[in-house]
Amino acid sequence: MTTTAKHSTRRQLQTANATTEQARARNNVLRERFPPRSAEARWPATAQSADEVLRRLTAPPFLPAANATRAGRRRGVAKLLRWLSSFPGDTWQQRWEAGRAEEIRGADWTDLPLRFLRQSGPSPSYERGDLTSGLLMLVCGDVIRPDLAWMLTRTHKHLALVMAEVRDLDGFARLAQLAESGPDSARGEATIAATRIAMLLACKGGAIADITVGDCVELVDTLRRVHVRGGQRKVDFYLRLRALGVFPEDAPATIRAFGLAAGRLSIEELVDRYPIRCRPVRDLIVDYLRERQPSLDYTSLDAVSRTLAGLFWTRVEALSPGIDSLRLPPALARAWKTDIATKKRTTIGPDGTPVEVASPRLNAKDELIRVRAFYLDIAHWAAEDPARWAPWVVPCPISDEEISKAKERKHRKARMDQRTRERLPVLPVLADAVDRRRRASAELLAAAEHTRPGELIPDTAGALRRAVAPKAAGHLTWAEETSTGRRRNLTYEETEAFWAFAAIEVLRLTGIRNEELLELTHHSITEYRLPGTGEVVPLLQIAPSKTDSERLVLVSPELADVLSTIIRRLRGSGRAVPLVTSYDVHERVWNPPMPLLFQRDIGTEHRAFTPTALRKLLINALSATSLTDAGGEPIVFSPHDFRRIFVTDAIMNGLPPHIAQVICGHKSLDTTMGYKAIYPAETIEAHRAFIARRRATRPSDEYRTPTEEEWDAFLAHFEKRKVSIGTCARAFSSPCVHEHACIRCSLLRPDPTQRGRLEEIRDNLVARIAEAEHEGWLGEVEGLRVSLAGAEDKLAQIDALSERQSAAVHLGMPGFSRSGRTDGTLRPMS
Template identity: 40%
Template sequence: MGYPSMFLPAQGDPRLDEFVAAVNRHEVSQVHRDHALFDVAFALTCHGLTFADLGPEALLYHSQECRRLGLTTANIGDPGRHQGQVAWQVLHQMGHFPDGSPPRMKELLLPGQRSIAELVARRPIDNEPVRQLIIDYLTRRASEVAYSTLKNLARTIAHTFWRKIETINPGQCDLHVDHAVYAQWKAELRFRENGEPRTDAEHILLQIRSFYLDLHSWAVEEPERWAVWAAPCPVSRGDLRGFGARRRRLQERTDDRTRQRQPLLPILLAHVETRLEDAQNFLSLASSASPGEHLAHQGRSYRRAVEERLDFVGDPVVHAREVESNELIDVTALEESLFWEWATVEVLRHTGIRIEELVELSQLSVRQYQRPNGEVIALLVIAPSKTDRERVISMSADLFHVVAAIIRRLTRHGRKIPLISRYDQHEKTWSAPMPFLFQRQRGGTRAVISPQRVLRLLSRRCETLAEQHVAFRGLVFTPHDFRRLFATELVNSGLPIHIGAALLGHLNLQTTRGYVTVFNEDIVKHYQEFLMRRRALRPQEEYRDATRGEWKEFEEHFDKRKVELGSCSRPYGSPCAHEHACIRCPMLHISPKMVPRLDEIETDLRQRRERAEHEGWRGEIEGIDLTMSFLQAKRIEALRSQRLSQHVDLGLPNPAAARRD
């Protein structure tokens, strides 16, 4: 690793010296800066190139060959990763690569969208006219569906259906499928190629039936093009008989899954919060210790490691070695990992958003609305996924605390949230650079946390809990489980179901106005274009401007939510569903200042219960006990909010200052 310090100065190349200076300024740890210098020195030496000849093609070829030969010195222990990624970023930023080159090597390594012909060609079809028919059919459907849906449809029609039909009957030349051939195909459909039972057979039958019925309707509209392919659909209504019953069985299994996880959610929440607090205390304790100094944490003895390195912002990466086992622990990485586990669980359970919507949250999603009376309301804008609607969530104190903690972590030491692109695994596309919230440093690059990583961290937490709680054995929480639990809690607590659907993005939500920003104009442009593409999927009349009367009604809604004990968080346009029995209402958020008032209410309830016991009013006793249980939960929630509350500067813009700048 000392080779660059000898090789690079010996070249006498001013442009290469600029590269060395750019690497030293790049926001990565010193280890990855050393790796970037080594990668370039290694590539120039190995291939006999000058620095001017080191283009993107040469560096990509060098990285691929190193990976193939197991020479990934920059990623020891992980030969699956590519070498030279930090060097690529620096070379691109300093303008060494030609215009149009991607800013990151990964954009060339990850696949993009395939053409329809390529999707069909992945499943070889012998009959050329039928292959062309499938291409034409998918081409017409492409404007109606997302790429991921189109890819699945191509796999179903070309491979699962037609390729298997040709295998059963090699002489099949049109869509008139014989009953015996169809019966054999349907029997084979019950099992996958690996022999496992297939659970989505009905969905495949529906897609094949839709394929035939689409050709029927198109043959009426354009007989010269489609009539020759019109044929009786082999999938009869009888094949789909019982589909509703099977869907009900599926719904029953889903409901049972939710019932199993509902009582376990508080245990999971307490687990991730406790582990994070322990890790933060451990990091604080280890950071304050001198190198080689002994320290104790959670009943174990540790020694602060002597050799330390700096991370990408210049903070020391703290290591501690356990005295008993001599295990070296990266305390900084441990705290970082547990923080993102906690943030993911908290945002999912407070919002009920989908996993795609979670990873697409950005700093631009955090907005504020200031009322004429000066009250500021924090809002979280959820960009619609697929064809669902954009929606705005009024952030509770707990949700605001989580989002503020994420922003504070990403902007420590006065930094701005880095602008990075996100790769959509389903659509096979890269987004424009945006300040995503769920991003973290992975080696020498920053990347948005992937949905697969979210699934892994949730699975890892459940496996850890299974060692202590029998109920967690063989059980896994998924992001959609949090969504179902969120919806169940809302509806079962008495909230009207159409309001709950609106919070989940299934119905209209009034678009929030008053967006104030000091972000770079290009970033806002990219984000607005992203929203406009999503909005284009919906009718334009849904985005009309509010009238003066509607806006006045919207303003008055927030005044009506204020009650004695705090604030009601019921959505706009919904009346009080509990007839102002606030202490029992799940939508009531107690102000920490009103905890003494809760004590007074509890004293009064105890006196009423004594009277009810004396008079023998058993129904009254049951009602008072229920109210007492809600009161205790509200007190715990208020005290927890008081403990978590702290002043956090999110850097929200000052419009007047922005205009002066």
């Protein structure tokens, strides 16, 4: 089994300003709505005298049970107050800042007060520990409020415990109750979250109820600057505070909305990303984008703004400073087109110096099309509103010939057809490989979970042992390779293998787009009752995506198996599919919580899969199969490849193209036929052959009442479908293409009761192949192997049918409860 690294290294940000500016550029709208609390210059506790501070911090609730701890804290407070008194200031906070202890990272800050105390008198050996305890009391007593970044450089083993005792007993008690209601494996995350929350109280003051959303955002920004790694533990505290009801109702469901995904910019902000000197042209581009905004999603609007403001006018001004008209001289137009035909990037050469590298811009014609549309739209709008647009009407510097993409479309169609032809034959191999990988990883994880740490894992031939990982998260199971000592996260491997299997199966069985896959919810599974027979047909409702029109896809038995497996996994021990928020990468907005089918657990958070995560699943699944193309290179599947394969396979197996168009949700039949890997000549010849066959077999009187002989022949066809090992699904009045060699025929539906007979046939074929190879009858070997493959395929079909029937789960219809979560109760359809 191929494994991959779970984490990638993050570049550490150097300055706080870089972090803040970078984050604000991502989602400044939310940050303005939820600002952090500003730092106070003065508060009552920090303005007390030394005697008042010492008296308050040595009285309840600041008195621990242990006498030694109590004495150490009293000594530490007294020594720190004596050291801080040597600095100027009206408050202890001013004296703390003047002491410059925060310029020293970690625990070495105690060197400053130690040097002062040693100059004042003898220095006991336990003085450094006293100072640490004294600082804990000053912080929890709200005498000083250290800088957040400095606090993150130190360990705080007792901070949450002491803060709960002296600052907010009820708040931390509710936090502890929330942790106890969660899984035991999340206790480590709960401890870290409590420390993060206590740190906010130490640096911002107040109680847990006073913490704001902006405070949490400031802490996460500082965490990303100070700590390179940390994963989900960096943001888990926000989820717990939100669960306690500390934040307002309109607070984002996840703190990732503030920094990990870009928010929307206004049209003015989109244009002002580029240094346009001519203000009238800048305003024109803003007006043009605002006019087109209702018909574009945010991503398209962003792309048009990048083209017009960045690649077009900013570069025109660089080539011709001071230009203030859209009328470009021919020489300037040619220079601009030459300039955007290539893109430049700066890399570091072998000697460490920056090197500028130029490469062709693959989408140069797309950029020209947007600029030409800019000119033509203004000319068209000038007829309706001349006062606004007519002053800018000028000849377009881009001709139709320059944006013609007929040749590119033909080349692209040829590349896509070749790509589909290469991947269609290996799709069954891929599906079988990911299924075996899923089962193997699940069995390995189950075996490891029942193995004590340090012992060898059964059925691994001594290659793996259960790793001893006391600091690992409780819900993770680690193994260690005995030969190399490399550690493997078996929980992550099993999760990745399962979701790779689920994604590939749903994509290949439905032909939906990748964004439609990620938007499938528990409510997408619906049903339709046939009016004639009353039979219930399961359907999958596809949410509107590219064409803004929803559609229904028939759920096959194989697809039903996959969907039921996904739902059982998501439900776990409960009856509801968790609600998760997802980010719409096209509209740059966060969707409301929904019971998405493609979600995963990261720490204590249920998180929706992203397009990047989906691509990573496919890459890792393919690396485990070792599939290669004709040139020996590894085959790469994109999510859209499965859509093209689905259309090609469906039409080649007789599905009418207009039905395939409806299933795939295409607006045009030409789009559907463009997905099929065929040539135009093949389409024409197939259509002519179809017309010839129709004329020969369906005369003009085809709608007459059949005779008794014709009707008997039709009924006899179904009686003759029964063969020795199953049922023949050959169409009426069609010949047997395999000359009654049923074992090879894909139309044979094997009977599970004939498994013994099929095993005898398989064993006989194996013996005949061995005899033929021994006697040198090589002419018979190839044909016998084809028959053997057919027999094994029929046995596999019987096994899959038996497994599906034995593992069938009645999911019912998802309904709505008052809590907004879904359950599996069956509700009548209106």
